[in-house]
Amino acid sequence: MDRRSSRCSLPGYPRPGVLTCLLIMAAFFLTYPILRTLSLKLHSAFTGTHISSTYSIVFVNCPNEQIARDMARAVLDKKLATSVNILPKTASLYFWNGEIEESTENLLLIKTKTSKVHTLSDYIRLVHPFEIPEVFSLTMDQGDERYLKWLEEGLAKD
Structure with missing residues (x-):
């Protein structure tokens, strides 16, 4: 051997x-x-x-308030989030096709589980009117335990 x-x-x-x-x-x-x-x-x-990185906030810009409200309701109906804030009239400046563009948009702050961010992003890309919607997330490192429990309960399966 x-x-x-x-x-x-x-x-x-x-x-x-x-x-x-x-x-x-x-x-x-x-x-x-x-x-x-x-x-x-x-x-x-x-x-x-609470375990850090269990929950996330997803940021999404929408072209107007009606689209923002429709998107927020759809995300909640599909149990992809527990809460959505709509911040009105956010000024946006960005490059598009080599030019600086400026617009007024509404910003969605979507609170969800980190494990649902990918599915939520896929859904937003499917229904969003922009060719390349702004969708990104940040994990929550700290939070009130009662609030985080409420988030968890809101995302529980029926």
Whole structure:
């Protein structure tokens, strides 16, 4: 028996192949998000505290108040958020097609779970009138525990 093969296996067990190692690594990486989510939920349930990055605020600009209200209602109806603030008449300056543009828009502040941000962003891109809607999020690092519990309850499945 050569020395290299004896280093990689335990006595009495066959030497694992490269494919086996790759499958184990793939299984770990595929289940990691699920395991992390479960551990965060367990921690929150046992300690009653908020875990940083569990909730996010999503920012979306809309061309007018009616579109902003329609979008806010749709997001709430689909249980993609618990709360949406509409900030009126936000002045926006930006580059578009090589030119500086200026417009008045309404800003949505959408409060949701971080795990729903991707689905929420996909939905907004689907219904938003802009070719490239402004959609970005920031995670909440701190917050009133009662408010965060209310956010959680508002996003619970029916």
